[in-house]
Amino acid sequence: MKIKNQNTIPSKYLLLILIVVCGILLGVERFADGGGPLRFIGNYTIVPMQKGISYVGMWLSDFTDNFKTMEELKKENESLQEKVDELTIDNTRLRQDQYELERLQELFKLDRNYADYEKIGAHVIAGNGTNWFSSFTIDKGSNDGIRKDMNVLAGSGLVGIVTEVGPDYAQVRSIIDDESNVSGMILSTSDLCMIRGDLKLMNDGRIKFEKLPNNDNTIEVGEQVVTSHISSRFLQGLFIGYISEIQVDSNNLTRSGYITPAVDFSKLQEVLVITSTKQDLIERKNAEKEGE
Template identity: 50%
Template sequence: MKKFNDSLKSKYILAGITAFCLVLIVLSFVTDAATGPLRYIAGYVITPVQNGLNEVGNWITDKSAYFQSSTDLVAENKELQEKVDALTAENSQLLQDKEELSRLQALFELDQQYDDYEKIGARIIAKDTGNWFNVFTIDKGSKDGILVNQNVITEGGLVGIITETGPNWATVRSIIDDYSNVTGTVTSTSDNCIIAGDLRLIDEGKINLVKLTDESDRVKVGDKVVTSDVSDRFLPGILIGYISDVGMDSNNLTKSGTITPMVDFRHLHEVLVIKELKEIDDAKVSLDAQADTEGAATPDTSQSESGTGTESESQNEE
């Protein structure tokens, strides 16, 4: 009962205050605003109420502005992030284009270096499993004039040889493959050797050099090795690499060692295919075959791509 009376009393007080405020508001409109005691009373009572309402209104306005600003910032941030993503993608594409342009410029320079040969550019579209480009596929084939045994080069020098062709694709076996042998010549001495692929050795960035004929002991580390004139399938004078180490074989007749190839066989993208085939000297092949049959023990400068003669080269230089 007491609580009910207190509640009723509060309602009466609130109603009285409200009525008093309404009277003051009405009087403020009908009374001269510049004079009279009511102006003083109105200012004393109404002004604080108005200030309070203004503060509440300002607070609500500030909060509305804050939330609106937050919404705008979120939208602006999303828009900026989209622009950043677009610029990042564009920058990445520009970097790729720059790298490709650099590679193509290097191929152009290589094309000029071997301008005696007709060449066609090709992109690598597939490769065998593993880290190295020992056997891979290019996007040019027989309809583009690609033939088996055509030489393949890229920035730096010799890559390998075409082993199989289709209408719009061809397979390349590189000189680092286990089944690849290339007859090379040391340019400083004109001594011949065999460059034998070995995928285990290429992990060290090297390729085998065997059966080097260096009777005068003039070959040294750093000498340049190019494809030999006596090669049955590789055109002469194409850079292979530089000698990294060399030593005498146990037979005291030939030397072996390694070379560092000029081509980066871990990162290949584009290549040039030389459309000219090596013209095989039938008389030379006949002599090589005869020497092979007779089992010549000492290799000479006319020996072909493998240590056992032309027949082995035909198997390995596919």
């Protein structure tokens, strides 16, 4: 005796299901504007997938292009930075050349102002470790004809005197040094005074003078002060500076005050060394007298 399979769908029901599916597909075809059921299914499945793949492809393409653009911009930026660095260096060199030219022009004027003296130029190569060049080293020495007690000029006038000489260098003590004493003269009246160095006063940009006779000669602020003819080591007539303050001393016999120096002792870079000392001039004059 055969037992019927309870899970088997009768043929009439299968036919009915197929008819219903066909009807649904025909209806769908009408909504899909005659594109067919496959097109309808594709519109809702394959097409969105294609759009997604297309968006991903476009994003990857844009990312690659942006990456290339960033690399190009980076290289361009590096190239521009190199040009900026080169221009900065060139500009710095031009400024240095300009400042050096201005300083050399000042030395040239100074050389012309003291044309009676032979001079040699030198660079300052070392200071004394302070803000003021109270003593310093130059790059010329005995091999260049530099000798002790030669007078040194810069800016508009007297800087100091050579105190020590080596083969290729020399030490200079400036007139602002605490150990410096210079015999000065008021240019307008020929009155003599003593000028003493004092580094503490240089913070105010001045040096001190004293022992100026309190006579009938009127001396005012702004008068020029030069080295005197009685100085034992400094040549006569070297410009020292301008009187900035003057007063009568308590003894009523002398006057004292302050001088604004003609040289900026905080910015010395080049100097002129007069190659004749005061002793050389004295010996020369004595020889001329003996030859008369």
